[in-house]
Amino acid sequence: MRVLFIIGVATGILLVFLLSWLPSPDIGDALPFPAWLRKWTNDNMNLRTAVPFLFLGWIAELFLSKKKAGNAARLWTLVLLVSIVSIAEIGQLWLPKRHFDWGDIGYGIAGSLLGMASAQVSCRIIYRFIKNNASQ
Numbered sequence: 801m802r803v804l805f806i807i808g809v810a811t812g813i814l815l816v817f818l819l820s821w822l823p824s825p826d827i828g829d830a831l832p833f834p835a836w837l838r839k840w841t842n843d844n845m846n847l848r849t850a851v852p853f854l855f856l857g858w859i860a861e862l863f864l865s866k867k868k869a870g871n872a873a874r875l876w877t878l879v880l881l882v883s884i885v886s887i888a889e890i891g892q893l894w895l896p897k898r899h900f901d902w903g904d905i906g907y908g909i910a911g912s913l914l915g916m917a918s919a920q921v922s923c924r925i926i927y928r929f930i931k932n933n934a935s936q
Contacts, residue, residue, distance in 0.1 A: 805863045812856040813884055819852070820888035824897050846903040849885065850911030856881055857915025865923040874916065881912040 822830045825845065828838035841848045860877045867873075885908030892898035 802863075805859065808859045809856060812852055812859070816852050816856075816884060816888050817891070821891050821895065821898075823895060846901065846907045849904040850907040850914070853881060853885060853908045853911030854915040854918075856884075857912035857917075858919040859915075861916040861919035862923065865920060878909075878912060878916070882909055885909070885912075 819827060824830065825842075826838070827833060827841050827848075833841070857877075860881070861874070864873055864877065882905070885905050888908075889900050889904055893900050
């Protein structure tokens with residue numbers, strides 16, 4: 801489980817930095833995206849930032865739930881995710897066609913929180929289901 805967590809988080813972080821530091825904000829210029837996905841990412845510039853953080857928050861919460869971590873660990877996880885989105889945005893200051901955007905940081909935070917919350921709810925439902933079926 802720990803190896804899968806590390807691979808998932810590392811992949812997510814690399815994806816954030818790769819996509820944030822492309823020379824052009826049009827992701828389709830650098831990556832072979834289908835036309836519908838390219839259009840969606842270009843039409844939803846801030847919202848697209850939330851997507852990888854939704855994944856990162858979700859996988860982090862699964863790991864934290866399995867470890868029965870407390871709220872302090874969750875807060876530090878959120879601080880780490882906010883740091884990642886902030887570094888990605890700061891890095892755009894050195895790219896001529898990109899720009900720093902507080903909205904992207906906000907969407908990154910929202911995606912992280914939504915991912916963590918949805919994973920926590922999912923874990924509670926699954927644990928309750930397992931507990932109820934084990935007692936029968």
